[in-house]
Amino acid sequence: MQLEKTENSQSINGKYLKGIMSIFLELYATASRGYKIYFRYTAWFIADLITTPIWILVFLLPILMFLPKEQWNNPTTINFFFWAMVMWDIVGAGLWSFGQAIRREQQTGTLEFLFLTNANRIIMFTRSIFTRGLELTIMFAYMVIVFKLLFGVDIILRNILGVIFILTLGLLIAMGFGEIYGALVLRFKNIGPVTNILEFVILGISGIFFPISRLPDQIRLISLLSPFTYIAEMTRYMAMGIETYLDPGFELILMILMAIIFNAIGFVTILYIEKNLKKTGKLGAY
Amino acid sequence: MEKIKAENLRKIFITKERRGIFKGEKRKVEALKGISFAINKGEIFGLLGPNGAGKTTTIKILSTLLLPDDGDAWVNGYHVVKEANKVREIIGVSLYSDRGFYWKLTGYENLMYFAYLYHLNPEYAKKRIKYLLDILELSKDADRLVEEYSTGMKSKLNFARALIHDPEIIFLDEPTIGLDPNSARKIREIIRDLKKEGKTILLTTHNMYEADILCDRIAIINKGKIIALGTPNELKSVVEKDRVIEIQIYGILNGLTDKIRKINGVKRVGLIQEEKSLKNRIKVIMESDDVVPEVLRILVSEKIKVESIKSVEPSLEDVFVYLTGERLEKEE
Amino acid sequence: MSRYIGNWIMIITLPYMLAGIFLGVGYAVGGKNASINFYKNTGISDPALYSILGGAIMIATMIILENTGGYIREEQLIGTFELHYLTPNSTLQIWFFHILPIATIMIGIFSITITPILLFKGNLLSFSEWLIAATVIFLSLMPLAGIGLVIAALTVRFKEVWAIVNVINSVITLLSGFYYPLEIFPEMVQTIALLVPSSTAVKILRTIIQHRYTSLNFGPQIILFLVLSMIYLSSGYITYKRWENAARKNGELSKY
Ligand SMILES: Nc1ncnc2c1ncn2[C@@H]1O[C@H](COP(=O)(O)OP(=O)(O)OP(=O)(O)O)[C@@H](O)[C@H]1O
Ligand SMILES: [Mg+2]
Numbered sequence: 001m002q003l004e005k006t007e008n009s010q011s012i013n014g015k016y017l018k019g020i021m022s023i024f025l026e027l028y029a030t031a032s033r034g035y036k037i038y039f040r041y042t043a044w045f046i047a048d049l050i051t052t053p054i055w056i057l058v059f060l061l062p063i064l065m066f067l068p069k070e071q072w073n074n075p076t077t078i079n080f081f082f083w084a085m086v087m088w089d090i091v092g093a094g095l096w097s098f099g100q101a102i103r104r105e106q107q108t109g110t111l112e113f114l115f116l117t118n119a120n121r122i123i124m125f126t127r128s129i130f131t132r133g134l135e136l137t138i139m140f141a142y143m144v145i146v147f148k149l150l151f152g153v154d155i156i157l158r159n160i161l162g163v164i165f166i167l168t169l170g171l172l173i174a175m176g177f178g179e180i181y182g183a184l185v186l187r188f189k190n191i192g193p194v195t196n197i198l199e200f201v202i203l204g205i206s207g208i209f210f211p212i213s214r215l216p217d218q219i220r221l222i223s224l225l226s227p228f229t230y231i232a233e234m235t236r237y238m239a240m241g242i243e244t245y246l247d248p249g250f251e252l253i254l255m256i257l258m259a260i261i262f263n264a265i266g267f268v269t270i271l272y273i274e275k276n277l278k279k280t281g282k283l284g285a286y
Numbered sequence: 287m288e289k290i291k292a293e294n295l296r297k298i299f300i301t302k303e304r305r306g307i308f309k310g311e312k313r314k315v316e317a318l319k320g321i322s323f324a325i326n327k328g329e330i331f332g333l334l335g336p337n338g339a340g341k342t343t344t345i346k347i348l349s350t351l352l353l354p355d356d357g358d359a360w361v362n363g364y365h366v367v368k369e370a371n372k373v374r375e376i377i378g379v380s381l382y383s384d385r386g387f388y389w390k391l392t393g394y395e396n397l398m399y400f401a402y403l404y405h406l407n408p409e410y411a412k413k414r415i416k417y418l419l420d421i422l423e424l425s426k427d428a429d430r431l432v433e434e435y436s437t438g439m440k441s442k443l444n445f446a447r448a449l450i451h452d453p454e455i456i457f458l459d460e461p462t463i464g465l466d467p468n469s470a471r472k473i474r475e476i477i478r479d480l481k482k483e484g485k486t487i488l489l490t491t492h493n494m495y496e497a498d499i500l501c502d503r504i505a506i507i508n509k510g511k512i513i514a515l516g517t518p519n520e521l522k523s524v525v526e527k528d529r530v531i532e533i534q535i536y537g538i539l540n541g542l543t544d545k546i547r548k549i550n551g552v553k554r555v556g557l558i559q560e561e562k563s564l565k566n567r568i569k570v571i572m573e574s575d576d577v578v579p580e581v582l583r584i585l586v587s588e589k590i591k592v593e594s595i596k597s598v599e600p601s602l603e604d605v606f607v608y609l610t611g612e613r614l615e616k617e618e
Numbered sequence: 619m620s621r622y623i624g625n626w627i628m629i630i631t632l633p634y635m636l637a638g639i640f641l642g643v644g645y646a647v648g649g650k651n652a653s654i655n656f657y658k659n660t661g662i663s664d665p666a667l668y669s670i671l672g673g674a675i676m677i678a679t680m681i682i683l684e685n686t687g688g689y690i691r692e693e694q695l696i697g698t699f700e701l702h703y704l705t706p707n708s709t710l711q712i713w714f715f716h717i718l719p720i721a722t723i724m725i726g727i728f729s730i731t732i733t734p735i736l737l738f739k740g741n742l743l744s745f746s747e748w749l750i751a752a753t754v755i756f757l758s759l760m761p762l763a764g765i766g767l768v769i770a771a772l773t774v775r776f777k778e779v780w781a782i783v784n785v786i787n788s789v790i791t792l793l794s795g796f797y798y799p800l801e802i803f804p805e806m807v808q809t810i811a812l813l814v815p816s817s818t819a820v821k822i823l824r825t826i827i828q829h830r831y832t833s834l835n836f837g838p839q840i841i842l843f844l845v846l847s848m849i850y851l852s853s854g855y856i857t858y859k860r861w862e863n864a865a866r867k868n869g870e871l872s873k874y
Contacts, residue, residue: 015410015452022405029402033391040390040431047781054788062669062797065659066644066652077647109385112351113447118374119403197628200635209643278353281299281346284383 026119030127038131052139053146056085063209078153079240084208085143087232089136090170091202095195097128098178102273103185112283121270122263125182126175133171155239162238169255170231176262177227183269186277208232212245220245227258289455289486290325290348295357297343317343319510320357325488325503330481332501333490334602336610340510341490342382345457348488349379361455378453380444382460389433393424393443396432397450404451411450418446421476423469437464445473449480456480458489462496474500494603504602508610518602525600525608528553529575533568533585534593545584546570551577556607565593569607629681630731633673640669640797660799662828667735671827672796672820674731678724678755679790679816682762683769684783685720721759725752732827743827751826754836757843758819764850765790768857790814795821815846 017025039045060081064072071077102125105111114124144155157163188194205219206228212220223229230251236242237251244251277283297318303311318340325331333341346352348359350370358365364372387396394415401411419425422442427435435443441464448456461477462470477500480487491497497504498518506514506521514521538557547555551573558567570581575597585592644665645652657663729748736742743751769783793800793807794816800808811817818839825831 014407016405017407018405025402025405025408029399033388033395033399036395037388037390041781043781047784050785051788054792058788058791058797061802062640063643063647065656065798066648066665068651068655069659108388109383110388112346112381112383113379113386113400114403115351116349116374116377116379117400117403118371119405124403194628197632197635200639204635204639204642210646214646275353278351281297281343281352283351284381 023120023123026123030123031130034127034131035134038134048135048139049142052142053150056081056143056146057150059085073151073153075153075156076240078147078151079156080209080236082143082147082155083232083235083239084203086136086140086167086235087170087206087208087228088203089139090167090174090231091199091206091228093128093132093136093171094174094178095181095199095202097132098126098175099181099185099195101125101128101178102182102270106186106283106285109284111277115274115278115283121274122179122267125270126179129171129175133168136167136171157239158241159238163235166231166234166238166255169259170228170235172259173227173231173255173262176259176264176266179266180262180269182266183273186273186282202226202228205229206232211236211242227255227262230255230258287327288324289327289329290331290359290361290488292324292344292348292359293322293357295321295344295347295359296355297340297347297352298355316510318347318354321507321510321512322357323505323512323515325486327486328481328484329502330477330487330489330500332497332504333488333507334492334494334497334504334606335490335507338509339507341507342459344507345379345381345459345488345490349377349457350374351379376453377455377457378448378451379457380448380459380461382463383444384437384440384464387432387435387440387443390431392429392431393435393439394419394428396443397446400447401450406451414450414452415446418449422446423472438466438469441465442469442473445476454485456485456487458487460490460492462491462493470496494601494606498602506606506609513609514605521602521605522600525571525604528571528573528600528604528608530598530600530604531570531572531578531581531595532598533570533581533595535566535568535585536564536591536593538566539588539590542584542588542590543568545588546581549577549580549584552581554608556603558603569604571604571608626727629677629727632677633670633731634735636673637666637669641665659802662824664739664828667739667828668824669797670735671732671823674728675755675816675820675823676791676794676796677731678728678759679762679794680787681724682720682759683766683787683790685766721756721763724759725755728752728755736827747826747830750836751823754819754822754826754839757840757847758815761815761843761846761850764847764852764854767851767854770854790816793817812842813846815843818842 016022063081067074067077102111105114105125147153147155185195205222206226207215207223208228212223212229212233215223224245233242233244234248234251234255237244237248246254295318297316299315299317301313301315303313321340321344323331333344335341343352347354348361348366350366350373353367358367360366361373362376364376366373387393388399391399397415397418398411401415402408406414416425419428422445424439424442424446427439432440432443441461445458445461448458458477462473465473474496477487477489489500501518503515503517504521505512514524538559543555543557546552546568549572552570553573554569554571556569556571558569570577572578582595644656648655653663653665656665660668662668729752733742765786769786793811793814795811796816800811800817803811822836822839
């Protein structure tokens with residue numbers, strides 16, 4: 001059975017933007033939406049500023065217990081810890097921001113209305129890239145000061161452009177990773193605790209506190225499977241000139257490939273999620 | 287010309303029943319058991335039915351938010367599953383929900399965000415949103431955060447979002463629920479204006495009066511099936527030959543309606559509970575006036591406080607009582 | 619219950635995972651002198667038990683803190699909060715009686731958490747040791763519940779409650795010394811830490827479980843717990859009542 005099709009009468013008088021312009025429009029909408037909300041949650045912002053140095057201490061002091069007191073202010077050790085903290089932010093972005101994106105819209109009750117539009121699914125659900133990027137920048141500058149005050153150590157930045165490039169690439173990898181993880185979040189709903197565990201596991205195996213060459217062989221193999229290992233390695237390479245485990249050029253290419261592949265798989269995952277939710281009728285569930 | 291067509295739509299939901307601490311059983315809920323209808327261009331078509339009848343499910347399938355298990359549907363000639371993108375372009379949907387907005391954005395910003403996701407030209411979007419906010423009398427609250435909105439304001443905003451891209455085909459799930467009489471009237475006026483512009487509208491409602499005055503045709507749906515379909519007048523002819531009396535009482539006694547139902551010559555009894563007062567209405571559909579004394583006798587013997595008894599013209603409500611048999615749900 | 623099974627598993631395993639990370643990173647960074655360094659810094663030669671014990675107490679502390687506030691927040695999100703609110707016998711009691719069972723559960727969880735490592739060391743607690751440990755936990759959780767109540771009160775007023783919880787959590791964690799001795803901090807900070815009930819709990823439990831020393835006189839500490847309980851519970855109650863009234867006036871109960 002077919003009805004007579006009337007062409008959707010949409011092109012009248014430039015009512016719609018088309019092609020690349022519509023993509024820009026989506027990017028603009030998601031970015032401005034993100035920033036508006038971000039700055040309206042002032043309490044979060046302030047809380048972050050207060051708690052960041054505290055959590056740094058809470059996490060680093062136990063590790064410092066294994067070092068002699070004289071080394072607690074050793075620049076190399078502390079610089080390693082600094083980048084570890086930055087990495088923590090990136091892993092957190094993947095799991096918490098990108099990974100929970102769809103689930104969060106579901107909880108807000110906006111998911112159905114988003115899916116009523118034809119907007120690009122990947123743009124809709126990765127909009128936190130804008131706020132996360134800003135946040136990372138602010139936190140970065142802030143942590144440089146905090147580390148100076150807490151440990152009296154300057155942060156070494158040999159190749160600042162290189163660091164920026166690697167961190168951006170890292171954020172993109174985390175984004176793709178989070179898109180895939182999002183499927184799990186939706187499947188198991190309140191996955192918060194598991195996310196916490198996963199975050200620790202990832203941080204643990206990705207050699208963010210020390211070069212992975214120090215790890216036993218078997219564990220190093222696992223490390224090499226974690227995408228975050230390469231982000232950590234390359235960041236330290238750019239910032240401190242620490243040797244990477246594999247050839248730096250190779251690690252860089254690997255990162256670029258991962259950014260592309262993860263996001264491609266992520267896109268497919270999102271489409272799959274959409275279809276699945278429409279089958280089970282869980283789009284509007286809490 | 288048919289703008290919307292549904293053929294034999296079926297949907298089964300799998301739900302988990304939670305009982306006790308560890309037990310969980312899967313259960314199938316047959317929400318739609320094969321529903322077919324067609325809606326013409328420029329028509330206002332109403333879906334009427336008790337809670338859980340499958341009205342929202344139907345709307346969600348037609349608006350591509352839910353995949354049917356079986357059956358087909360077309361909107362503007364496009365298949366809702368295979369050509370979902372095309373369908374989405376041309377429909378506007380308002381679902382009943384008092385969530386669905388970003389609390390930390392203002393009403394205006396929320397609309398703007400969705401306008402952009404619909405790829406509306408910013409200039410056009412601004413004008414359109416201003417227009418919609420104006421006719422919905424939301425303009426003065428447009429710059430307040432949605433978290434401060436009342437339920438009614440959110441409903442109106444929801445309505446505005448459905449119309450944001452000036453769609454040709456509009457799905458409205460309980461558009462006037464939660465609105466005060468004035469706002470509800472306003473919405474109904476807008477719906478009529480939309481019809482005048484040639485839009486095709488599918489709406490669901492619990493409000494018989496609303497269905498009667500708005501809809502060109504109505505489908506009464508119960509337990510996932512269409513049990514009657516026609517113009518309001520056609521539907522009313524179902525009870526034309528019958529007599530209907532309406533009894534206003536204070537409070538309600540368990541089993542009262544059952545007792546009345548057992549009287550010889552009584553065809554259907556419906557109980558309509560008014561939410562805001564303690565009064566209830568009982569509608570009795572019967573073959574002839576001869577039954578009235580017997581009804582009164584029961585009222586007296588049960589010591590019911592009766593406010594009034596009157597014989598009324600058959601209305602859509604009675605059709606509903608007649609067809610769905612049971613009690614009616616709460617009314618606005 | 620089964621719906622939260624993931625949570626329970628995580629609650630029990632998290633101390634082990636954290637200990638794993640701290641020990642793993644610690645040994646990798648500290649090299650072959652790691653054990654000696656650890657002993658010099660903490661006075662204890664068993665970092666595994668040290669970390670797991672600290673982690674177990676940390677989890678209990680955080681759950682108690684977040685429970686009161688978090689519970690309300692969730693209800694607000696789902697929208698049932700106002701409904702609960704309207705039933706006459708609810709309000710404060712519900713939140714409070716929510717805490718007592720949780721405290722009991724926390725003792726159970728704590729016991730389950732530390733059993734594997736003690737079993738591994740072939741050194742289980744005797745019944746009397748366990749009883750003292752349980753009492754200490756229970757007593758220290760009461761003032762924490764008071765703090766939780768303050769958080770709950772703030773919840774009604776400030777919707778960004780997790781921001782507040784996060785700040786309070788971080789300060790309490792820092793000053794409890796779950797993973798390091800508080801002696802590394804200046805004198806002043808150590809004194810302030812006395813206001814944090816878990817810091818005292820950690821000290822006592824370490825004495826019992828790690829040094830196996832129960833004949834200590836815990837009198838002063840118990841008095842400290844009781845005093846802190848009174849202070850926090852009553853200030854929690856007062857704040858709660860105040861905000862409850864304020865929120866009722868402004869009609870902000872269900873605003874999320
Ligand atoms: N996502 C879902 N999962 C499980 N069951 C569902 C789901 N959505 C709807 N149902 C069930 O399908 C049936 C029809 O629901 P539907 O929402 O279509 O009813 P309705 O006619 O809109 O009712 P109301 O007047 O209450 O809005 C109900 O039994 C409902 O419980
Ligand atoms: Mg419905």
